[in-house]
Amino acid sequence: MPDPIDILLEGCRRGNPAAQRALYERLSYQLMGVCLRYCPSRAEAEDALQLTFVKVFTRLDQFRGQGPFEAWARRIAVTTSLNLWHQHQQRGPHTEYEEAADLHHPDGTPFDQLSAEDVVRLMSQLPPGYRTVLNLYAIEGYSHAEIGELLGISENTSKSQLSRARRLLEERLLLQAHTPHYND
Template identity: 85%
Template sequence: MAESIDALVEGCRRGKPAAQRGLYERLGYQLMGVCLRYCPSRAEAEDALQLTFVKIFTRLDQFQGQGPFEAWARRIAVTTSLNLWKQHQQRGPQLATEEAHDVHHPDGTPFDQLSADEVVRQINSLPPGYRTVLNLYAIEGYSHAEIGELLGISEGTSKSQLSRARHLLEQRLHRQAHIPHYHD
């Protein structure tokens, strides 16, 4: 029978390698999904995952048991991935951001023919800033104030980036589904 997260955490606090391996096996897949949402490549997501676990293991004394351990670990994965993303932005070529246009769609737009993989692919193709704010807000549940703090941007910029991400995503999904756009 698999050990509980609490038992694994306690084993990690006592420096037991088997507990560390167990915690990695239990949370690695989930946290890799978090890292993939924010890192520009799988290799960088793998780096972020490794750094996340290093931070988890070295900062266990900071986990006070207020809320689930998984949520605490997820927050570390998000901030670690965002920090790597920021480093990538600073050292790499600046990607041109696409300007989103207001999209007006007819009632009853049939997106049924789009697979989940196609939608995820479209989200992943958004400019990095848009994608990051969309993920933090819609998937991770952060407020615009928290996103601003995490990314070093204003709350208004976070709201603007989310709005543009939504419009651009909608536009791309319409195109993917071969649905005509209606402009006023």
Template identity: 45%
Template sequence: MTDDAILQGCLRNDTSAQRELYNRYSPKMLSVCYRFAHHREDAEDMLQEGFIKVFSQIHTFQNKGAFEGWIRRIIVHTCINHLKKNKKFNESVDIIHATSVQVREESVPSIVQAKQVVECIRLLPIGYRTVLNLYAIEGYSHKEIAEMLDIEESTSRSQYTRAKQMLEDILVKKKIIMRPREKTNWLGVAAGR
């Protein structure tokens, strides 16, 4: 069944089309939820809530952009709202982790398994994890993140910087990456060269 056929079926409230949409996109969207959630149960709750919104708002999809992208935006916003509703975003974090490491760029060595990195991201405090996911993985700007989370843009930037450092510390501690002996980037190129 094509995305268009699924969309048309869902607009008619056809349960087989709704089941097909859920079966096709729920595994990818669960992985999105999993990055925001602390426990699998929370991720599953976010997923279910997100798909309820997808089905109730499907009539608003205007065929501008990818259908999967539209679903993903709803899921991401559902995750954020879930965290806000449960007041999980405002967990306090230690300010001691405030140096920088590049994560957004394609600089992580190819030997690092994506699953290991996701597991390490999940170890971050919820505020750091949320900003890191929104900026580095979902591609939102700090301005958009600030609006979504009701925080200052500078707070988003500092949370991201701290998240990157804490993530590097976790990756090093778990021996997924090695900290360079001299100031270098993750590709091993000395700084300033």
């Protein structure tokens, strides 16, 4: 029995709108998460998601089935988001993020009670270069050589950026842990 994704892909290759919609609904949540990790704003992440699907639909003939389709689509989302990030950087200075001290944490031991949302929020406050390398290495599983190629930096710069990202994230976690927050 054929895999349901293969049936959807065949429908998409034929230009079937119902198959395209079903594929979008199946992957959009996951791919939006990827785009949000690399884009500086939700609006740009939404743009990246739409461009990702345009590329997926127009390049289906390039998918050779050498691995899961979802991984292929995810790589397109990463590349598309990185391209938008580069364009954003070229437009001028990026928007500064709030400091970690402005974040609220629940009572108790903050490290034990950090939610995924808290971690994502703290990561989003890292400088864009650090955040991008951290995401590519720790979440997407790229090697430093691959990151260097994707971002146009050396392998050693990638390693350095990852080290600095981890150190800064640790400092912000400690800052959050030691900053008292009072109920208004």
